[in-house]
Amino acid sequence: MNSTIAITGAAGQLGGELAKQLGGAAASLTRSQFDLSDDDSIRRVLAELRPSVLINCAAYTAVDMAETDADACFRANAKAVATMAELCHDLNIRFVQISTDYVFDAYAGIPTPLSEETPTSPQGIYAQSKLQGELAAATAPNHLIVRTCGLYGGGPTKRNFVETMIRLSESKPELRVVNDQRCTPSYCRDVATAVLRLIRQDATGLYHVTNSESVTWYDMAQEVFSLTRRSTHVHPITTTEYGAPAPRPAYSVLSLNKYAQATGQEMPTWRDALQRYLADRRFA
Numbered sequence: 001m002n003s004t005i006a007i008t009g010a011a012g013q014l015g016g017e018l019a020k021q022l023g024g025a026a027a028s029l030t031r032s033q034f035d036l037s038d039d040d041s042i043r044r045v046l047a048e049l050r051p052s053v054l055i056n057c058a059a060y061t062a063v064d065m066a067e068t069d070a071d072a073c074f075r076a077n078a079k080a081v082a083t084m085a086e087l088c089h090d091l092n093i094r095f096v097q098i099s100t101d102y103v104f105d106a107y108a109g110i111p112t113p114l115s116e117e118t119p120t121s122p123q124g125i126y127a128q129s130k131l132q133g134e135l136a137a138a139t140a141p142n143h144l145i146v147r148t149c150g151l152y153g154g155g156p157t158k159r160n161f162v163e164t165m166i167r168l169s170e171s172k173p174e175l176r177v178v179n180d181q182r183c184t185p186s187y188c189r190d191v192a193t194a195v196l197r198l199i200r201q202d203a204t205g206l207y208h209v210t211n212s213e214s215v216t217w218y219d220m221a222q223e224v225f226s227l228t229r230r231s232t233h234v235h236p237i238t239t240t241e242y243g244a245p246a247p248r249p250a251y252s253v254l255s256l257n258k259y260a261q262a263t264g265q266e267m268p269t270w271r272d273a274l275q276r277y278l279a280d281r282r283f284a
């Protein structure tokens, strides 16, 4: 055992940001070193590295493709997590699993931010696989599970809502964006900082970590184009009109109360985070 913090999915959005913030303290693991579909590679790497903390940011994240690729999705998001949890138990490693607001579905009545106690109801294959991953991660004695939402970060090469809007606006004067899904898109930089804060404070159990306040994807698109001074016209449409293969929660605004109580910190608002991301990206 040493003081290394191992990060899986280090070439991804959140894993890349965590690796950046941790600098030399991180062992950054990408798919070629640590393959979620290969239990032997998971066992070998963890036995060799013996990190003090394992942060699992690797995941099958192609939400729509998962609907017709369930085996690979469950393999990566549930079975591999169970293997990691077992090894973390055996090797006395603190296990940090990243999960998603998609474990929730629709809301009944007046929408209120969803707490860590709110019953889950995952609808699609990706959502179900991530909830199974949470349950598997919770079998590790020293675990932290962080649910987040709508991640963006890492610049133009990454696949996320903000980058998709910017890319599409380069060829299309008009876009149709759903206006009946409300959540809190979150900047990876802020989420990574919050995850590291929770780790430093030895927090265990389940936490919600997103930027604060909430927005629909339609409003988020309008804000992206306003901040990047683009004239792209955005039309609001419904989830049904958009017709994505995988279901999405209509309301998945996560309550940040538990995080605030544990750390004494408020998360920046989604609007502030988006401004900073676009400024960092040299647009604003």
Ligand SMILES: NC(=O)c1ccc[n+]([C@@H]2O[C@H](COP(=O)([O-])OP(=O)(O)OC[C@H]3O[C@@H](n4cnc5c(N)ncnc54)[C@H](OP(=O)(O)O)[C@@H]3O)[C@@H](O)[C@H]2O)c1
Pocket: 009, 010, 011, 012, 013, 014, 015, 030, 031, 034, 035, 036, 037, 056, 057, 058, 059, 060, 061, 076, 098, 099, 100, 101, 130, 147, 148, 149, 150, 151, 152
């Ligand atoms: N993106 C979101 O909006 C969002 C929202 C809520 C929660 N989350 C959760 O947050 C975490 C991080 O998400 P992210 O947006 O940073 O994801 P991401 O950018 O898609 O990165 C995921 C990483 O996982 C790696 N990966 C995929 N399959 C793998 C396999 N079989 N073996 C090894 N590595 C594999 C990918 O490797 P390659 O680079 O080689 O493909 C990629 O680097 C995930 O647990 C995700 O479920 C994401």
